[in-house]
Amino acid sequence: xTAQAITSSAAIDAAKRRDEMIAFAVxxxxxxxxxxxIYPFFLMQALCFALFACAFNLLIGYVGLLSFxxxxxxxxxxxxxxxxxxxxxxxxxPLHLHFGxxxxxxxxxxxxxxxxxxxxxxGALAIRRQGIYFAMITxxxxxxxxxxxxxxxxxxxxxxxxxxxxxxxxxxxxxxHQTTMYYFVLAVFLxxxxxxxxxxxxxxxxxLKSIRENEPRAISLGYxxxxxxxxxxxxxxxxxxxxxxxxxxxxxxASLTDVENAMxxxxxxxxxxxxxxxxxGPVVGAFIIIAMQNYLAGFGQxxxxxxGAIFVACVLAFRRGIIGEIAHRLGLSL
Amino acid sequence: MSDECVLETEGLTKEFAGFTxxxxxxxxxxxGSIHALIGPNxxxxxxxxxxxTKFLEPTGGKITYKGRDITSMKPADVARLGLIRxxxxxxxxxxxxxxxxxxxxxxxxxxxxxxxxRSKKVLDVYNDRARALLDDxxxxxxxxxxxxxxxxxxxxxxxxxxxxxLDPEMMLLDEPMAGMGHEDIDKIxxxxxRVSANRTILMVxxxxxxxxxxxxxxxxxxxxxxxxEGDYATVSKNPEVRQAYMGAGDA
Ligand SMILES: Nc1ncnc2c1ncn2[C@@H]1O[C@H](COP(=O)(O)OP(=O)(O)OP(=O)(O)O)[C@@H](O)[C@H]1O
Ligand SMILES: [Mg+2]
Numbered sequence: 001x002t003a004q005a006i007t008s009s010a011a012i013d014a015a016k017r018r019d020e021m022i023a024f025a026v027x028x029x030x031x032x033x034x035x036x037x038i039y040p041f042f043l044m045q046a047l048c049f050a051l052f053a054c055a056f057n058l059l060i061g062y063v064g065l066l067s068f069x070x071x072x073x074x075x076x077x078x079x080x081x082x083x084x085x086x087x088x089x090x091x092x093x094p095l096h097l098h099f100g101x102x103x104x105x106x107x108x109x110x111x112x113x114x115x116x117x118x119x120x121x122x123g124a125l126a127i128r129r130q131g132i133y134f135a136m137i138t139x140x141x142x143x144x145x146x147x148x149x150x151x152x153x154x155x156x157x158x159x160x161x162x163x164x165x166x167x168x169x170x171x172x173x174x175x176x177h178q179t180t181m182y183y184f185v186l187a188v189f190l191x192x193x194x195x196x197x198x199x200x201x202x203x204x205x206x207x208l209k210s211i212r213e214n215e216p217r218a219i220s221l222g223y224x225x226x227x228x229x230x231x232x233x234x235x236x237x238x239x240x241x242x243x244x245x246x247x248x249x250x251x252x253x254a255s256l257t258d259v260e261n262a263m264x265x266x267x268x269x270x271x272x273x274x275x276x277x278x279x280x281g282p283v284v285g286a287f288i289i290i291a292m293q294n295y296l297a298g299f300g301q302x303x304x305x306x307x308g309a310i311f312v313a314c315v316l317a318f319r320r321g322i323i324g325e326i327a328h329r330l331g332l333s334l
Numbered sequence: 335m336s337d338e339c340v341l342e343t344e345g346l347t348k349e350f351a352g353f354t355x356x357x358x359x360x361x362x363x364x365x366g367s368i369h370a371l372i373g374p375n376x377x378x379x380x381x382x383x384x385x386x387t388k389f390l391e392p393t394g395g396k397i398t399y400k401g402r403d404i405t406s407m408k409p410a411d412v413a414r415l416g417l418i419r420x421x422x423x424x425x426x427x428x429x430x431x432x433x434x435x436x437x438x439x440x441x442x443x444x445x446x447x448x449x450x451x452r453s454k455k456v457l458d459v460y461n462d463r464a465r466a467l468l469d470d471x472x473x474x475x476x477x478x479x480x481x482x483x484x485x486x487x488x489x490x491x492x493x494x495x496x497x498x499x500l501d502p503e504m505m506l507l508d509e510p511m512a513g514m515g516h517e518d519i520d521k522i523x524x525x526x527x528r529v530s531a532n533r534t535i536l537m538v539x540x541x542x543x544x545x546x547x548x549x550x551x552x553x554x555x556x557x558x559x560x561x562x563e564g565d566y567a568t569v570s571k572n573p574e575v576r577q578a579y580m581g582a583g584d585a
Pocket of ligand 1: 349355375380
């Protein structure tokens with residue numbers, strides 16, 4: 001019995017890993033050749049949003065925390081990295097450091113750090129509350145960050161930061177070359193994606209899942225669940241920051257669009273459409289939503305209506321989302 | 335059995351918006367005993383458990399565990415002292431397998447495992463122990479079953495296995511047999527008896543046969559207050575208890 005149980009359990013794990021590896025290989029292969037058939041700028045944008053959605057999904061899908069304010073991490077990191085890449089001036093209180101335009105990689109690192117710090121502060125406030133109250137606190141905090149970004153001098157208010165130089169990654173790789181930039185973004189995306197996969201499949205990830213499943217029980221087993229939730233929140237914020245910071249280098253600008261509440265709504269939509277709590281769902285969801293925005297732009301305001309309709313359809317009929325539904329039908333783990 | 339008290343409360347009280355659910359309860363649970371907390375529905379038994387494990391903040395009174403004042407501790411810290419509770423409503427991790435359920439508890443052994451960069455393969459070292467625990471409660475063939483798909487009685491058994499995984503010095507079991515069939519009740523009763531060998535158990539249970547067979551000592555609670563205390567023979571003879579509890583039709 002025991003021997004049999006061991007093999008079956010190992011077999012399940014192996015099958016799961018195999019599904020995921022095949023799906024990952026398909027995705028990576030597609031993304032490697034995609035610029036040959038799809039407009040690279042669209043792909044880069046979509047990849048940034050895909051990472052954004054994956055990082056959001058880490059929280060809602062695996063810890064059960066629904067944030068209504070994740071745009072604050074995307075937007076802030078975007079501003080910080082755009083600012084560092086463009087001027088590299090740090091004027092905080094008595095601190096006046098002028099580095100001049102910094103390496104794009106360093107600019108991105110600064111953006112990630114800013115979002116991580118913001119994640120610590122906002123997370124510490126939000127995780128004290130559960131469910132809808134948690135969501136409301138994140139919403140309120142992101143609203144505050146929006147006003148900060150509107151008012152702070154370095155963000156240039158309504159104008160945003162424009163004309164951000166793409167520069168040379170590590171002083172070597174010329175990112176102003178579009179193909180090079182594409183593979184740089186792809187590398188960032190894949191690294192972020194794999195990191196999320198690892199987080200979920202780590203001992204830490206198992207504790208997160210137990211909190212999602214039954215928090216009082218996890219507490220009764222002696223887990224300080226607030227600390228785990230905070231750690232997950234900060235990891236998610238930092239990874240969203242990675243997406244936002246990279247995005248501002250790609251688009252060469254940072255603007256209020258990325259800090260708006262509407263953006264926090266978009267990422268929920270992407271995740272739901274693709275499949276909440278699936279690895280690949282948020283990627284697919286992000287590509288679909290971004291494609292709709294780009295290719296249906298001719299319909300103007302109707303895009304919003306179409307998105308609304310998709311949202312309702314997903315919640316009512318396809319709760320598992322596209323990838324969730326496929327995985328369920330085929331009995332796969334994706 | 336020693337007379338030493340492992341868990342003790344003095345004047346434990348809990349008010350909910352003017353309604354007193356637990357009133358001036360002084361409880362003494364002896365080390366190594368099986369102590370039953372019984373009483374009609376709404377008597378305040380679960381509230382007591384919530385207070386003892388700090389899931390609720392007492393309005394008044396003091397809780398001492400192993401000679402230590404735990405009245406103002408956090409629930410996770412109380413658990414870390416070896417005082418582990420179960421829940422009245424089955425508390426498993428529904429979308430984890432039985433093996434994973436138990437492993438979550440075993441993993442506590444690693445301290446605060448925030449190592450998100452490590453593969454969960456490092457948890458495989460706990461698999462043998464997890465399987466042994468599942469065997470113990472008769473769940474060997476469910477190891478790879480997702481908890482949500484297990485029959486109710488099995489879920490309760492899984493919950494006990496998960497609690498036992500922490501090898502707690504003291505277990506608080508809130509109606510561990512509620513909703514189980516006869517056979518399961520006998521199995522779980524035998525299991526509780528067996529695992530009580532080197533630990534203390536405080537349990538809420540409505541099934542008086544189980545209470546009579548298992549418990550060394552019984553505290554009867556009505557309307558948040560202690561009505562009687564003693565062994566089964568003493569308590570069951572008490573006319574007030576007969577009226578308040580057994581008269582309610584449970585006997
Ligand atoms: N969070 C709460 N807020 C308000 N009242 C509560 C709360 N929790 C419990 N109560 C009330 O306290 C009383 C005691 O409830 P408790 O759950 O402790 O009873 P119990 O003895 O466990 O009953 P049962 O045998 O039905 O499980 C009940 O009247 C209940 O309605
Ligand atoms: Mg109860």
